[in-house]
Amino acid sequence: MKALYLNVCPNCGRGEEDQRLLKGLPCPVCFPYEVEPCSLPEKLQKLRKHCHFREKVKEFERFFEERFGSKPWNLQVYWAKRLILGRSFSILAPTGIGKTTFGAVAALFLGGRTYIMLPTSILVVQVERLLKRLGARNVVAYHADLSSREKKEAKERIAKGDFKILVATSMFLSKNFSLLEGKTFDFIFVDDVDSLLKKAKNVDKVLMLLGFTREEIDEALKAVEKPGQPVKVKRKRRGLLVVSSATAKPKTRRVKLFRYLLGFEVGMPIGGIRNVEDVAVFPAEENVVEAAVSLVKRFGGGALVFIPSDMGREKIGEVVEALRKAGVEAESYEKLDEKLIEKFTKGEIQALVGISSAKNPLARGLDLPQTIRYAVFAGVPKNRILLDFSSMTIPQCFAVMIAVKAFLEPNQANRYLWELKRYLTVDPEKNEKARLLLEEVRRFLSEALMKPEVLKRIEESPNLWLDRTPEGFALLIADAAGYLQASGRTSRLFAGGISRGASFLVVDNVKAFNDLKRRLSWFLDEAEFKPVEKVDLNRLFEEIDRDRRKIGELRAGRVTEEEKSLVKPIMVVVESPNKARTIAGFFGRPARRKVGNLTVYEVNAENLVINIVATGGHIFDLTVGRGFHGVEVNEYVVPIFETIKKCVKCGEQFTGEPTCPRCKSEEFLDKLSVVEALRELAKEVEEVVLATDPDTEGEKIAYDVASMLKAFNDRIVRAEFHEVTRRAFTEALKATRSLDIHLVEGQTVRRVADRWVGFELSQHLWKIFGSRRLSAGRVQTPVLGWVIERTEEAKKKQGLLTVQADGFKVKLTIPDAEKAKELYETLEKVRVEGGEEWVETVNPPPPLSTDALIREASRIFGFDANLTMQLAQDLFESGVITYHRTDSIRVSTAGMSVAHRYMAENGMEELYKPRKWSEAGAHECIRPTRPVDVEQLRLMLYTGALRGRLTGKHLRLYDLIFKRFMASQAQEAEVKKRRFKVKAGDFEEVKEFTVEVLKEGFYRFIPVKVETLPEGEFEVSSKDLKLIPSKPYFTQGSLVEQMKERGIGRPSTYAVTVSRLLEHRYLVERKKFLFPTSLGIKVYSYLSQRFGSLVSEEFTRKLEEVMDRVERGEIDYNEHLLRLHQELKELLEANV
Structure with missing residues (x-):
């Protein structure tokens, strides 16, 4: 393939061919020969800065190696790159990588005035020694172990500014800011952002030390309070800030000042990933406490023992005592302090006992990856809610309604749940709307649940336990969030991946256990408890202890060169910002930052640090005004691509024009800024992964991006996944491939053919009808003819x-x-x-493909094609259905597993009959990604297990997809x-x-x-x-069905074709039926008479077949385009 991209030469900004771009070379005007650009400094323009950056990175690596005698970690180089590029950021890194060491080395390497802020005096002493060992001079360290005289001397030096590097705690900043006020730092390294954020004003103090004024900070605070308000900051050099990620959600909103003034947010990489073996224990004769004690006695130290909330806090003492009687040193979480944690770490205490709630300190704040080996739950984590409708709180009403929703009137329950969700954190005593809602919901629940027949159904439910107590009825509700948080303490991210952990759940209530499993499936792709007898426990604990040894070696600095390259920073490029957010959410709360106009999400995933960014769709399109409608045709056909512009006023997208062709506005956004931002990001990472959509359009976008980035990163690969789930995404990252040039050529043929036919026909229409708003296309014109023909037939x-x-x-x-x-x-x-x-x-009918989805949504709901595809796009990007642009009805083994799990978990296993429906291929049918029906999906939205803005229309479409897929995997009727x-x-x-x-x-x-x-x-x-x-008028759905049957158009163009015919007013829609307008009839009549063969169904179908063959690599792309160009010339000349 040969293509020319305008204005993208990485050195001078001229146009450049794709083949040179993919070799990482500037254009031939800059570099006539194929040589490494940085080797010819006299030729450098824009690339001069990049070559200097590369040299500075090498300088850092040498600097590090000279002082430590070994190479830095991959991640340490990654962080250094960001500092060299002048970017402040939040460090997301697993344990054992050497964050503190990096802060010390960076202070020496950068050479300016530095403040290294640490959480404890012990660390201050250690870092001071490290700096001096590395040859640092003029260091001031302030900590609690200094004598009174030493403290006084240190403060005097700090007040005078007589230091190059200050090492102190975040507490020092709070108490002694007057000593620092007025001074500016070139670099501030915060090793524990949690300590810093304990006092909200510390954020302001850090910003002032970096050179921001009080006025600028106050201006940014207004934007924090009212998002969207522009922040005015004087353009001057500021210091750089690097902070570690938070382990708890920051309580102060001032932390958002980092986003507005420094372009990054503090991440919180927890709760997203786990490598835990979930083991179910059903005690035979023992009670749950005895069974829990037996497990700890058997497996030894590093244990966390949790009791359910419904047992009460007094039960903790009983469990601690039972453990001690069995010879296990144990202590309650209520006595948790630094000394107790130290004893637990040393093995002097073998077990800590707490409550299985996400709020309990053992479940929430204990991060000891080297020490904690396993968790034991003495009973299913659950909450007990007394059904006293006169005193129930909003959160209690919400929890009860989620639990018993199946027994309530659905429309009313759904309305109340959405409203309750809005008021979960609101005090009804201080908010009249919340108070009235609470009263209304209490009445509704009381009337609905106290009916004898409803109580009987609840008691018969396999998931709900209803207790009859002297105070009244009480409901036991499983606490999935508490279980995940508590069991997650056993499995943490470290430089070798995710440490292995084990969770033993001693089941005290089978119904609560069933409820827990059901709720866990909302949060986890695969939630499965294995019976203890089916687990190889010796092997499990060998894996657990192996990982603890690795973590210990990492923390002690005993690391091989190979291990230093285990964790790799990469950039993942997708098309949609929604998809980027969804993927980032799989791995905890991401660190967000801005590079240019792009939002970047940074997350940890096993042995990767991933920067996820979205292009916002296509970056390039064919230009206008050059060649034959944007394509040079000589011996080779060379498409000329230019970045897409989008008018700020009317939203029109265009290329090749200095102003908007529709409204003539000069205000537009140019996607050249996306190219520049992606190039900046590519400099930071080791590898670029192109994870655009799994079709020819996605492949073309990936090709465009690869061409733009090769000069800045030569490790570029393609990843393909057909559902936005964590499993599919991580599997795709492990199975990357090179770009498929045949798919790119097929998409380019399609685009060039559309441009040539569309522009030629449209220009004739402009002349004849005197309006530049008219257009014609190779697909839409024959489709318009079908509607005209059907309208005539329908007169009978x-x-x-x-x-x-x-x-x-x-x-x-x-x-x-x-x-x-x-x-x-x-x-x-x-x-x-x-x-x-x-x-x-x-x-049963087959599962849905794109055309069938549009047809069925039109038939059942009256949705137009565009709406259906937008809803499906949202569902795909939310991770609940597979890719929605597909002509395949194939079902993968993963799809069959989804159907089997749903039927087995809902008492329908006898219905299951797996079917492939079609032989193996690249694409799959449209199906759900989880064994979750529409009512469960609602509950996931209510509880926050699924984040996204899904409306009633989204849910109706999901229900259609889900039921059709389940039917396709069920027995015959x-x-x-x-x-x-x-x-x-x-x-x-x-x-x-x-x-x-x-x-x-x-x-x-x-x-x-x-x-x-x-x-x-x-x-x-x-x-x-x-x-x-006698023949029905076309609906949008039936028209798309015709396009599929007659071989015209593709899944990505069905909806677009219909919407364009409506936009140009060639068709109108009345009562969901399509009718041609007089303009549409005139346009079709003119085109079919003058250019009959060019707008015929046969021409378009044959062209589609050729494009398919190009995609498969069966015919030469260039030869076909030359042939098509010749045919068009002859047809057009014959019709002049």
Whole structure:
């Protein structure tokens, strides 16, 4: 392939061919020969800065190696790159990487005035010694172990500014800011941001030490209070700030000042990933405490023991005492302090006992990856809520309603849940709306739940435990968040990946256990408890202890060169900002920052630090005004691409124009800024992963990005995943590939053909009809012809006679409209004769492809094609369905597993019958990614297990996709059918009905209508006649169905084709049916008469087939485009 990209030469900004760009070379005007650009400094322009950056990175690596005698970690080089580029940032890194060491080395390397801020005096002493060992001079360290005289001397030096590097705690900043006020630092390294953020004003103090004024900070605070308000900051050199990530959510909103003034946010990399073996223990004769003690006695130290909230805090003492009696040194979380943690770390205490709640300090704040080996739950984590409707709080009402939603009126329950969610943190005593809502919900729950039949259904439920107590009824609700938080303490991120952990759940209540499993499935892709007898416990603890030894070696600095390269910083490029957010959310709360106009999400994932960024769709399109409609045609066909501009005023996208072609505005956003930001990011990382959509358009975007970045990073790979789930994403990162040039060529052929045909035909329309708003295309023109033809056919009418007689109603379709009118006038009786009856096996329908989804959403909900595809896009990016632009109905083994799990977990395993539906291929059908039906999806939205703005329309479409997929994986149905002959006057029609369902099968998901007719002669009680088209008008859904059947268009263009015909007013939509306008008829008539072969269905179908063959690499892309160009020239010349 040959292509020219305008204005993108990395050195001078001229145009450059893709082949040179992919070699990392500037354009031939800058560098006539293929040489390493940095080797010819006299030729450097824009690349001079990049070459200097590369040299500074090498200088840092040498600097580090000279002082430590070994190479730095990959991540330490990554952080150094960001400092060299002048960026402040939050460090996201697993334990054992050497963050503190980096801070000390960076202070020496940068050479300016530095403040290294540490959480404890012990660390201050250690860092001071390290700095002096590395040759640092003029260091002042202030800590608690200094004598009074030494403290006085240190403060005097700090006040005078007689230091190069200050090493002190964040407490020192709080208490002695007057000594530092007025001084500015070139670099501040905060080793524990949690300590810094304990006092909100510390944020302001740090910013002032970096050179920001009080006025600038106050201005930024206004933007924190009212997001969207611009922040005015004087452009001058500031100091750099590097902070470690938070382990707890910052309580002060002032932390957002870092975002507004320094371009980054503090991340919180917790809760997203775990490597825990979840083990279920069903005690035979022991009680739960005895069973828990037995486990700790067997497996030894490094244990966290949790009791459920419903047992009460007093139970903790009983568990501690039972452990001690068994010879296990144990202590309660209530006595937790630094000394106790130290004893636990040394093994002097073997077990700590707490409550299995996300708020408990053992579950929330204990981060000891080298020490904690396993957790034991003495009972299922659960909360007990007394159903006292006069005193229940908003959070309690919300929790109860989530638990019992299946027993409530659905519309009312859904409305209350959405409203309660808004007021979860609001005090109803201080908010009138919250108080009224609470009263209303209490009444609703009281009336609904206290009915005897409802109480009986709750008691019979496999997931809910209803306690009858003297105070009244109490509901036990499993605490999934508490379980995840507490068990997650056993598995932490470190330089070797995610440490292995174990969680033993001693089951005290089977219903609560079932509820826990159900709720965990909302948060985890695969939530599975293995019975203890089926787990190889010796092997499990070998893996656990192996990882603890590795962590210990890392912390002691005993690291091989190979281990230093284990954790790799990468950049992942996707198209959609929503998809970027969803992926980032898989791994905790990401650190966010701005590079140019792009938002970057940074997360930890096993042995990767991932920067996720979105292009916002296509970056380039064909230019205008050069070559043949943006394509040079000589011996080779060379498309000329230019960055897309978007008008700020009207939203028009264009290329090749200095102003917006629609409204003439000079205000527009140029995607050249996206290219520049991506290039800046590519400098930081070791590898760029192009994870755009898994189709030809996604491949072309990936090719464009690769061409732009090769000069800045030569390690670029492609990753492909068909569902936005953590499992699919991580698997894709492990199975990267090179770009598929045939897919890129296929997409380019499609774009060039669309441009050539569309522009030529459109220019003729402009001349004839005098309007530049008109356009024509190779796909939309034949489709317009179908609608015109169908409208003509629909003029022939037939009669639809609806007859009501003796309690039944029947519809008769009479082909002759006149005969229908006559029959309507004279009909007084109908006769029904029963006919043949038989048993039939009915196979389920296949799962949905794009065309079927658009058709069914149109038929069932009346959704237009554009709406359906936008809703499906949102569902895909939220991670709940697979890729929605597909013509495949294939079901993967992962898809079959989703169906099997859902049916097994919901008492329908006998229905399961897996089917592939199609042989293996690159694409798959549209299906759910989890075994979660629409009601469970609602609960995930209410509880925050699924984040996203999904509306009722999204949920209706998801329900359609889910039920259709489950049906495709279910047993056949067996029904009894019967024919009836209905006689009305001299007209008769045979009707066929399903009269009985013998075997439900897939009808469990897509119910069938069961109906019959009585036999005999009946008086007509009422009748109605409608004259309807003999052939139905097209709907958007049925028109897309025609496009699929006739081989015109592709999943990515179905909706676009229909919407363009409506936008240009060639079609209008009335009552969901499509009709041609007079303009549409005139345009089609002109085009079909003048350019019949060019706008024919046959031409377009053959072109689609050729494009498919190019994608498969069966024919040469250049030869085909040359042939197409020649054909177009001849056709156009013949029609001049």
